[in-house]
Amino acid sequence: MCSVGFSQEWVKELQVGDTIPNELWSYPLRVVNHPQGLDTVSLNDYRQNELMILDFWSEGCTPCYMGFYRVDGLPERFTGLQFLLVNARNPYRPDRTSANKIHDVLTALISSMKFSNGLKTPSVVEDTVLTKLFPHRFVPHYVWIGGDGIVKKITQTSEVDEYNIRTFLYFDRRRRMMESGMSIEEIRKIHRY
Secondary structure, X not given: OOOOOOOOOOOOOOOOOOEOOHHHHHOOEEEEOOOOOOOEEXXXXXXXXXXXXXXXEOOOOHHHHHHHHHHOOHHHHOOOEEEXXXXXXXXXXXXXXXXXXXXXXXXXXXXXXXXXXOOOOOEEEEEOHHHHHOOOOOOOEEEXXXXXXXXEEEEOHHHOOHHHHHHHHHHHHHHHHHHOOOOHHHHHHHHOO
């Protein structure tokens, strides 16, 4: 996936307000459950979205599974939204976090939870980089990245819902319109109020 001499000096913990390093956008991430059957993606594949939410999870976490069910259909309801599940590589139990094992876990989950159209959200597997950039003690753990490449929020489950996503996208679009030079009157006409 990457050359032996590849340096990861850019890997340092990121906080709300930090910009995603340029190197991360093109860094290859191994995935399972990709809708088009891809084995690797990069964050750059989703960069055109107004909001990307990284959903850190663990294979033994029931609340994580319930979160999948709750958020899987949200990208269909919101233009410009992308979820990406992230499962870290466990150096002490690599057999539990291998790509094949995570694929099996997701396959069993899809059939047992009866996702109507299957789970459409891809999952990064065997991750080491994203977990270093966004360290956490508990899962699920969500990182909100705006279309401008800035970390907007780091949240827990309760904040990842339709209302908060709608609010974020609404105000982010207004901010971008104002930055482009549109007047408040023009923005109000677009939003019809």
